Amino acid sequence: VEPLLEKFEVQLQAAARGDVPIMWEDDDGPERLRATGRLLLSIYHETFRPRRVLAVERQFSIARLDPNTGRELDERLVGIADLIEEDDQGAVWITELKTAARRFDGVRLGYDHQATIYAMARAALGFPDARVRFRVLLKTKKPAIETYELRREEPQFRETSRVVHQVLRAVDAGIFFPHRGWQCANCPFRAACGT
């Protein structure tokens, strides 16, 4: 676990010195977050022994169909899967690693678009039978890690496809509202947002 913790310290110090200021939350501070981070990494390391890692940060691109006509559309849906791994029983998992301040509720788990898109992208990622799960590092008072398997079927595929389609239609119509957050740091549209 020591090399992992050392890497964490180096990354945290680099982030603290970086261009993007860190907005510590009210009852958080560098020392408290550092301690929580170390504890979470130690729990992760102890709980999940290394499995067979098949891919990390693997990109995918899938065709999109118009939800009304079924016609293939010009824009494709692209993304990157954090981790693809095989467990001791030989099952392949697309694993999304997340940190969260609280447990995910049933609605989020049932309809989370990211999980649905991973399920849609299984064949494009090269693992058509892969299952999808979230591993959530909970930054609660007593840090913990929870794993949720996410089953996806036709209703979720339909809903996510429709949401993606509607968002693109809104963009085409010039509807745009900034949604500021951690994602702004690496966003290619920062200049347009004036950040």
Ligand code: SF4
């Ligand atoms: S910088 Fe990017 S992510 Fe942030 S609000 Fe603007 S468009 Fe959204």
